[in-house]
Amino acid sequence: MNINGIGNESFVNILKSTEAKVSGDSFEKRLQNAFNNKDEKELMEACKEFEGILLNIVYKQMKATVPKSNLVPSDYGRDIFEEMLDEEIAKEASQGSGLGLADDLYKQLSRSLNKA
Numbered sequence: 001m002n003i004n005g006i007g008n009e010s011f012v013n014i015l016k017s018t019e020a021k022v023s024g025d026s027f028e029k030r031l032q033n034a035f036n037n038k039d040e041k042e043l044m045e046a047c048k049e050f051e052g053i054l055l056n057i058v059y060k061q062m063k064a065t066v067p068k069s070n071l072v073p074s075d076y077g078r079d080i081f082e083e084m085l086d087e088e089i090a091k092e093a094s095q096g097s098g099l100g101l102a103d104d105l106y107k108q109l110s111r112s113l114n115k116a
Contacts, residue, residue: 027049035113038113043106043110048095048098056086056090
């Protein structure tokens with residue numbers, strides 16, 4: 001079995017692409033707004049979004065270890081669809097109870113929020 005897809009380069013590429021999405025988008029702004037407004041609900045949403053990002057990274061790395069089949073030919077459109085599907089799976093997994101990372105992060109950050 002070939003597991004070349006799980007090297008440091010692929011992990012760094014995933015982190016960079018995720019960082020580009022997060023840094024320009026709402027995560028940092030939502031976290032800052034939650035602290036500025038002392039809004040616990042918004043803080044919890046930001047924590048869930050962070051958990052979703054981490055789940056997406058883990059899911060992509062796990063998927064990279066699975067050998068690809070030539071049964072169904074791969075093309076650019078399919079790759080885009082699978083990437084979008086993977087993002088939605090990670091996002092849905094982080095909603096609700098998730099893995100508990102968002103809850104733990106929320107507990108830690110809410111202590112800082114209440115002290116401020």
